Amino acid sequence: MISSNERTVKVILLFERIKGMVYDVAIIGAGVTGCFIAKELSKYRLKVVVLEKEPTQGIGPTKGCSGIIHAFQLPFNSLKGKLCLEGNIMMDKEADELGFRFKRVGLILVSTGFFSSLILKFAKLYLSRYVEVKYLKAERIREIEPNISEKVRDGLFFPTAGVVNPVEMTFMARKFAEINGVEFLFESRVTNISREEEFYRVEIDGKNDVTARVVINCAGLYADEIANMAGQKIRITPGKGSHIVFDDRDFSHHLIAVLPLKPDKKTKGGGALVTIDGNLIWGPSLIETNDKEDRSVYSEEVKGLIEKHSRAFSRIPEKPVAVYAGVRAMAGKDFIINRNENLINVAGIQSPGLTAAPAIARMVLKMLEDIGIGLERKSDVKKYEFRIRKEGELICHCRDVFESQIRDVIREGASTLDDIKHLTNALMGCGKCLPHVMEIMEEEGLQLRKDFSGSHMVWRE
Amino acid sequence: MTFRCIIAGGGYSGVLLSELLSEEGFDVVVADQYIRGGEIGLFSRLPVFRDYYNEFIAEYRDMGADFLKAVVRDVEGNERYEVTLLINGMKRREKFDFAFICTGCYDKNYFLSGIYGMRPAGIFSLQNALELIARGYRIGRDVLIFGEDRVLEVLEEMLVKLRYSTNLQGGDEVIVRGRERVESVLIDGEEFRCDTLIYYAGREEFNPFKLPGIKAGNINAKSYDYGNVKEDVLRVFKEFRKKCKV
Numbered sequence: 001m002i003s004s005n006e007r008t009v010k011v012i013l014l015f016e017r018i019k020g021m022v023y024d025v026a027i028i029g030a031g032v033t034g035c036f037i038a039k040e041l042s043k044y045r046l047k048v049v050v051l052e053k054e055p056t057q058g059i060g061p062t063k064g065c066s067g068i069i070h071a072f073q074l075p076f077n078s079l080k081g082k083l084c085l086e087g088n089i090m091m092d093k094e095a096d097e098l099g100f101r102f103k104r105v106g107l108i109l110v111s112t113g114f115f116s117s118l119i120l121k122f123a124k125l126y127l128s129r130y131v132e133v134k135y136l137k138a139e140r141i142r143e144i145e146p147n148i149s150e151k152v153r154d155g156l157f158f159p160t161a162g163v164v165n166p167v168e169m170t171f172m173a174r175k176f177a178e179i180n181g182v183e184f185l186f187e188s189r190v191t192n193i194s195r196e197e198e199f200y201r202v203e204i205d206g207k208n209d210v211t212a213r214v215v216i217n218c219a220g221l222y223a224d225e226i227a228n229m230a231g232q233k234i235r236i237t238p239g240k241g242s243h244i245v246f247d248d249r250d251f252s253h254h255l256i257a258v259l260p261l262k263p264d265k266k267t268k269g270g271g272a273l274v275t276i277d278g279n280l281i282w283g284p285s286l287i288e289t290n291d292k293e294d295r296s297v298y299s300e301e302v303k304g305l306i307e308k309h310s311r312a313f314s315r316i317p318e319k320p321v322a323v324y325a326g327v328r329a330m331a332g333k334d335f336i337i338n339r340n341e342n343l344i345n346v347a348g349i350q351s352p353g354l355t356a357a358p359a360i361a362r363m364v365l366k367m368l369e370d371i372g373i374g375l376e377r378k379s380d381v382k383k384y385e386f387r388i389r390k391e392g393e394l395i396c397h398c399r400d401v402f403e404s405q406i407r408d409v410i411r412e413g414a415s416t417l418d419d420i421k422h423l424t425n426a427l428m429g430c431g432k433c434l435p436h437v438m439e440i441m442e443e444e445g446l447q448l449r450k451d452f453s454g455s456h457m458v459w460r461e
Numbered sequence: 462m463t464f465r466c467i468i469a470g471g472g473y474s475g476v477l478l479s480e481l482l483s484e485e486g487f488d489v490v491v492a493d494q495y496i497r498g499g500e501i502g503l504f505s506r507l508p509v510f511r512d513y514y515n516e517f518i519a520e521y522r523d524m525g526a527d528f529l530k531a532v533v534r535d536v537e538g539n540e541r542y543e544v545t546l547l548i549n550g551m552k553r554r555e556k557f558d559f560a561f562i563c564t565g566c567y568d569k570n571y572f573l574s575g576i577y578g579m580r581p582a583g584i585f586s587l588q589n590a591l592e593l594i595a596r597g598y599r600i601g602r603d604v605l606i607f608g609e610d611r612v613l614e615v616l617e618e619m620l621v622k623l624r625y626s627t628n629l630q631g632g633d634e635v636i637v638r639g640r641e642r643v644e645s646v647l648i649d650g651e652e653f654r655c656d657t658l659i660y661y662a663g664r665e666e667f668n669p670f671k672l673p674g675i676k677a678g679n680i681n682a683k684s685y686d687y688g689n690v691k692e693d694v695l696r697v698f699k700e701f702r703k704k705c706k707v
Contacts, residue, residue, distance in 0.1 A: 454641035458598035
């Protein structure tokens with residue numbers, strides 16, 4: 001006996017299917033992982049929707065990361081280790097296809113003592129089985145990095161390590177997906193997931209519904225809550241990483257890390273990094289926190305970063321311009337990518353998630369094949385062209401940003417101040433141009449928000 | 462023979478210097494992205510500031526200069542300067558005998574001002590807060606002003622007049638709390654509820670194109686005290702004149 005309620009559901013589903021309202025795939029979360037999956041799926045004849053609680057893409061762990069494309073990730077036999085190697089190889093083609101900037105600046109891992117120098121030589125033997133690596137003598141390191149400390153004895157060079165602007169990378173993946181038919185619903189918080197027949201009904205903000213055959217959980221820090229809604233268990237623990245940014249462009253040009261002898265929580269990870277635009281980033285640290293939204297930075301943390309990374313150099317960089325923290329979504333040590341019925345969890349994507357993003361997308365595509373979603377490739381996949389003019393008033397003198405650039409990124413979909421900042425580099429110097437940028441935002445009809453849904457900066461009288 | 466001078470920046474210092482040089486018989490061009498104004502122009506659009514800077518505003522208004530709507534993008538050479546001007550996005554090169562840099566300064570960033578903790582919306586440097594208010598925005602409701610300078614008392618008086626609730630506090634370090642918007646700040650351990658933080662901990666030279674030339678005014682004084690700014694312009698002018706006579 002079918003209850004009238006069930007009958008109604010069936011009728012609605014039928015109606016939606018006829019109208020084409022049923023999505024093949026609903027992706028929850030528009031971070032780098034969600035956007036790369038969306039971009040990959042947009043090449044196939046599928047109806048795809050991305051649901052994001054914030055007003056724009058890449059606002060969580062994506063924006064807070066360091067922008068590094070890692071050469072490798074230990075252990076090599078872990079899922080993240082494999083996807084990192086795979087993603088690194090894919091990155092040139094991805095950058096070319098999507099139009100984001102990617103530069104293989106290379107990583108130098110340096111030793112500062114007799115024992116670490118010894119370990120370095122053994123490490124080379126082991127690592128060279130998986131990744132391109134060269135041994136560098138101290139003189140050679142000093143030749144390419146003049147500010148390196150006298151204490152540095154030797155080092156390993158990994159030429160395949162690189163840098164990207166994570167916001168740009170994610171934005172370009174979103175745009176590629178969008179022009180190829182993927183729908184993005186921003187400020188759409190998923191509040192419930194229920195299984196009805198062979199479909200998922202995904203509730204947004206407690207009112208609207210989206211019906212989809214497959215749900216992909218890319219909810220980052222909130223992947224546990226999403227899994228929970230579908231009756232599955234994932235545990236996400238937040239791990240804060242602080243950074244300090246210097247505008248000291250000639251200080252160093254590679255990613256530089258000191259080989260830790262006994263890595264512990266305090267000394268593990270991070271390095272003296274560079275950005276795609278030539279600034280320096282020192283960090284990240286790994287600080288335990290109970291709060292998924294804890295992006296605070298304290299003076300002791302900054303002191304700690306400077307103390308730690310200055311060991312590799314003969315001086316400290318000049319002109320600190322910013323400090324920031326990101327929160328990693330950690331689910332134990334490795335990534336969790338699994339399927340439970342037609343719900344795919346892509347969770348715990350901490351470092352090297354940015355590197356792995358294209359490889360994760362490929363892996364998810366295979367999982368969709370296993371589910372039996374028909375993957376028919378489109379013949380007319382469009383390439384997105386990011387057209388930015390440098391015209392009109394010079395707005396940001398420090399980074400040479402013109403009025404038209406800001407208007408163009410807004411018209412292309414940038415919707416918050418931080419979007420504009422990361423996509424144009426305006427406000428990355430002295431910050432004096434903030435009122436002018438905000439006035440342009442207002443003229444273009446944007447809400448004057450910093451990043452999150454409630455982050456209004458100013459109001460009109 | 463008349464010498465040609467270019468002054469980068471048409472604020473108070475640039476215009477005062479132009480006036481002084483013109484009196485000495487120099488041929489002076491003042492280049493600025495926005496014909497007239499500078500920081501004195503900003504003050505003249507704000508209540509209380511308008512009165513506090515009255516003397517300088519009046520002086521600025523009464524001075525004349527040969528203005529060029531352009532950004533000085535580059536200055537090269539030693540004897541004679543080859544100057545690259547950016548006019549409506551187009552580059553133009555011109556030769557001058559002397560180049561003066563009056564590009565002013567900007568407020569130290571939050572990090573150098575000792576602002577730590579969270580970075581939600583509602584944190585403004587003094588300069589940006591003033592500019593936003595002058596553009597007709599309301600920047601919050603309960604404002605905590607952090608810093609120690611005479612100008613902050615002027616700011617507080619203005620905010621009260623504009624119906625903000627205010628609290629002026631000095632100290633070494635601020636820790637901001639709040640996720641989307643400022644909720645409170647801790648100053649050296651003491652908590653203050655507010656939705657907006659305005660900080661000021663000194664200023665730095667604004668010269669993003671690293672223009673070489675003779676620096677004058679607030680680029681040297683780095684202050685909200687325009688008495689100091691005026692003094693610097695007069696000093697630079699005196700030294701320049703002495704050199705020219707030799």
